[in-house]
Amino acid sequence: xxxxxxxxxxxxxxxxxxxxxxxxxxxxxxxxxxxxxxxxxxxxxxxxxxxxxxxxxxxxxxxxxxxxxxxxxxxxxxxxxxxxxxxxxxxxxxxxxxxxxxxxxxxxxxxxxxxxxxxxxxxxxxxxxxxxxxxxxxxxxxxxxxxxxxxxxxxxxxxxxxxxxxxxxxxxxxxxxxxxxxxxxxxxxxxxxxxxxxxxxxxxxxxxxxxxxxxxxxxxxxxxxxxxxxxxxxxxxxxxxxxxxxxxxxxxxxxxxxxxxxxxxxxxxxxxxxxxxxxxxxxxxxxxxxxxxxxxxxxxxxxxxxxxxxxxxxxxxxxxxxxxxxxxxxxxxxxxxxxxxxxxxxxxxxxxxxxxxxxxxxxxxxxxxxxxxxxxxxxxxxxxxxxxxxxxxxxxxxxxxxxxxxxxxxxxxxxxxxxxxxxxxxxxxxx
DNA sequence: TCTGGGGTCCTAGGACCC
DNA sequence: TCTGGGGTCCTAGGACCC
Numbered sequence: 001x002x003x004x005x006x007x008x009x010x011x012x013x014x015x016x017x018x019x020x021x022x023x024x025x026x027x028x029x030x031x032x033x034x035x036x037x038x039x040x041x042x043x044x045x046x047x048x049x050x051x052x053x054x055x056x057x058x059x060x061x062x063x064x065x066x067x068x069x070x071x072x073x074x075x076x077x078x079x080x081x082x083x084x085x086x087x088x089x090x091x092x093x094x095x096x097x098x099x100x101x102x103x104x105x106x107x108x109x110x111x112x113x114x115x116x117x118x119x120x121x122x123x124x125x126x127x128x129x130x131x132x133x134x135x136x137x138x139x140x141x142x143x144x145x146x147x148x149x150x151x152x153x154x155x156x157x158x159x160x161x162x163x164x165x166x167x168x169x170x171x172x173x174x175x176x177x178x179x180x181x182x183x184x185x186x187x188x189x190x191x192x193x194x195x196x197x198x199x200x201x202x203x204x205x206x207x208x209x210x211x212x213x214x215x216x217x218x219x220x221x222x223x224x225x226x227x228x229x230x231x232x233x234x235x236x237x238x239x240x241x242x243x244x245x246x247x248x249x250x251x252x253x254x255x256x257x258x259x260x261x262x263x264x265x266x267x268x269x270x271x272x273x274x275x276x277x278x279x280x281x282x283x284x285x286x287x288x289x290x291x292x293x294x295x296x297x298x299x300x301x302x303x304x305x306x307x308x309x310x311x312x313x314x315x316x317x318x319x320x321x322x323x324x325x326x327x328x329x330x331x332x333x334x335x336x337x338x339x340x341x342x343x344x345x346x347x348x349x350x351x352x353x354x355x356x357x358x359x360x361x362x363x364x365x366x367x368x369x370x371x372x373x374x375x376x377x378x379x380x381x382x383x384x385x386x387x388x389x390x391x392x393x394x395x396x397x398x399x400x401x402x403x404x405x406x407x408x409x410x411x412x413x414x415x416x417x418x419x420x421x422x423x424x425x426x427x428x429x430x431x
Numbered sequence: 432t433c434t435g436g437g438g439t440c441c442t443a444g445g446a447c448c449c
Numbered sequence: 450t451c452t453g454g455g456g457t458c459c460t461a462g463g464a465c466c467c
Contacts, residue, residue: 031453038449038453054452072453101449101456189447220446223459250455307452314442349454411453 001117001168002235003107003140004147005124007084008155008163010103010134011039014080015070017133018420018428026067030055033254033411034071042158071416077102079421083132091124098239106144108239114168121164141167144237145230148186149176149204173233177205187227192219208232245283245355251276252349255409258297259345262336265294267404269335270328272350274403277324280352281383286320289353290327292334297344307346311338320356323379324386327352328402 007013011029016022026043030036036054047065049058055069062069081102088097088105096108112120121138129135137158139151146167153176154165167173183193185204195218201207207215208231215228226236251272259265269292280287291314298308313334321327331350386398418426 033453034451036452052452056451059451104449187447191446221459223447246456248456252454254453312443347453351455412451 001109001112001114001140001142001166002144002147002239003109003121003138004100004144004151005084005088005105005107005128006137006139006151006155007081007103008135008137009039009041010081011070011072011077012041012044013134014077015068015073015417016041017080018417019068022068026065027070028058028062028067029070029072030415032072032413033256034414035254038072069415071413073416073419075419075422076417080132080134084128084134084136087128087131088124091127095241096239099242106147106239109140117168118164118166121166122162125164135163137163139165139167141173142233143230143235145186145227146173146176146233149180149184149231152184153179170233174205177208177231178203180204182207185227185231187223188219204231245285245357246279247353247355249276249279249287249352249355250349251279252293252347252351253411254347255345256412257408259348259409260343262339262341264404264409265335265339265345265348266332266402267407268348268409269331269350270400270402271404271407272348273328273331274324274400276350276352277322277327277383278387280322280355281387284358285355286322286358287327287352287355288317288320289351289355290315290317290330290334291351291353292331292338293347293349293351294335294338294345295347296340297346313338314351316354320354322358323383324400326379328400332402 009027012027015027015029024043025041026047026049027041028037028044028049029039031038034055036052037049037058038052040049040051044065044067047061047067049061049067061067084103085097085099085105088107092107093111096111098106098108100106109117109120117140121140125136125138137151137155139147139149139154141147141150150165150167154161154163165176167176180203182188182196182201182203183190185207188196196202196207199218201210207228210228212225212228216222216225218224219227229236253268253272255268259268291312293310293312295310296308315330315334317326317330335348389398418428420426420428
């Protein structure tokens with residue numbers, strides 16, 4: 001059996017941990033730029049605050065209901081996430097925990113006897129809550145997709161389930177599938193749900209009445225076929241070992257204020273590239289592919305989004321690199337090629353792809369030794385020094401000049417809580 | 432210049448996840 | 450006025466090869 005452990009209203013729970021007076025009060029957390037609502041406590045859900053809804057549209061409702069609002073504080077969430085995952089690792093054998101996102105892990109429960117499953121799961125939940133202060137829900141079933149179904153139901157009926165639900169018989173599985181709207185199924189997003197509704201498929205159970213071939217045809221090929229089998233109880237999405245290196249590294253941001261000049265765009269792109277390059281070096285890798293994207297401010301009729309189409313440009317370096325200066329330079333050329341004078345921009349970003357481990361950077365036969373080993377070593381040493389200083393001093397003390405110093409485009413975060421657990425200056429104080 | 436089948440590699444873009 | 454950020458996987462189609 002496979003379980004999924006999911007933190008309840010994770011970001012809100014993190015905020016409450018250091019503000020216990022908010023325990024049974026409505027709380028929400030906003031996305032970057034204080035744009036939209038990305039986490040809600042149960043009390044906030046109860047007064048009709050929708051997930052993903054824009055902050056400015058909910059502002060009145062939030063005030064009226066006395067909802068406490070936080071900007072996102074990723075230092076805090078990242079640290080508490082780590083504590084929860086570490087707790088799981090100490091409770092389960094090596095290789096049985098797959099961290100799936102900041103607030104979720106799949107756990108392999110094959111080693112637990114069926115009759116002991118429920119008691120084990122409950123004790124796991126209690127220990128996590130006791131050790132970290134974060135409450136979780138756990139769904140258990142024969143496959144990953146079914147464990148997600150179990151988890152959703154456990155959360156929906158907290159009073160009855162106590163946030164733990166185990167689907168260990170065909171009967172329970174079928175009942176659970178019948179209670180699950182098709183759009184709630186893991187792997188069925190907005191587009192597929194719409195399509196399936198047209199075919200008269202409204203619950204997860206309805207989908208299982210079709211054939212694997214049908215799912216293959218209508219739901220994106222092998223992905224759909226796999227989901228179909230998983231819902232039928234045949235496990236085909238294995239536990240993944242911890243991924244060491246990412247295949248793609250992105251740093252993208254909305255601007256705090258709209259940007260109209262090439263100069264500002266260049267600053268932003270240089271800044272984002274510096275961050276992306278840091279992430280790259282942290283995983284001891286180098287990248288060949290560079291993509292720059294900018295998004296103009298422009299109404300598009302009939303579109304869900306309130307911005308113009310994303311403009312992208314990319315290149316491949318002759319040789320993979322992890323040096324900020326080598327990555328910034330081509331990125332700046334790309335952004336210059338994309339920029340159109342007279343337009344207003346609201347977002348920009350960089351994406352590094354074609355990522356290889358640092359140890360296997362391929363030389364290029366046709367590149368005339370610009371990267372003699374001596375020069376390469378110097379570049380690495382410089383990067384290491386920059387990374388170390390920025391890490392120990394916090395907040396980019398050392399920057400490349402191209403990143404600028406004024407940064408009018410920086411994002412807004414007006415209601416961020418202190419970084420209680422990762423900054424000495426921001427430790428919580430007891431009176 | 433025309434004709435065929437089978438394969439690889441690459442990129443762009445769509446769908447999804449949290 | 451104001452709608453997030455960072456990922457994954459897969460498919461289709463073009464270029465190129467024999």
